[in-house]
Amino acid sequence: MNQRKGLARIIAATGYSYKGVKAAWKHEEAFRQEVVLMLLMAPLAFWVGDNFAEQMILLGSVVLVVVVELLNSAIEAITDRVSTDYHKLSGRAKDMGSAAVFVALFLMIFVWGVKIYQLLM
Template sequence: MAKAPQRHRARWRHEVASFGYAIQGIREALLSEPHLRFHALATAVVVALGAWLHVSRHDWALLALAVGAVWAAELMNTAIETIIDLVSPDFHPLAGRAKDVAAGAVLLMALAAGVVGLLVFGPPLWDKAVALNGHP
């Protein structure tokens, strides 16, 4: 009977540790990947702009999904590039193709996130610009 709670605790510790590994992976990627640092800066700008414009909860949800998708795509791209560098340290056309496709996925997601940003921030920024120019 005592084995079940011990197994449960061991599993729980393993699950908690896996979060630590995930956070470590994000940290390592931030330290080694300039594009991810750019995404971190862009995330800070999105959060600051959203706070300044007092966007709705719905808009925050859209922004969070867009930002999270870009981060996830960039992290997957980094993982793919790392694996390719491990298994194919010399140039190979298929390795290059895989890297290009993974980078293309990041670009596509970043463009989609940009569209979300324009749709969410465009109207309130336009309203502020019009108000600054003295128009009703």
């Protein structure tokens, strides 16, 4: 087995990552929606946050949603690869992935809500 090392490994990994984002964009509507949300909210994080730490927390909460959606999409893809027939473990895996996205979305809403509340008070 000839494993890449150093810069060659980084270049190959970047290519795999690009393919993953491209596949998610093509096949996952939720991913597309969350990327658009991120692109809209990212500039707002720098306007709403009072300092660098707040800006990064606001931005990070939005980016986290996209990261978790990518993982959820990967779980769904591998589960469907194994079988499209219903199985309780497959259903459980997909439900847990969905729950992870829900928790990330809740965290984002909470973080932004607290900051907006502070601005209004």
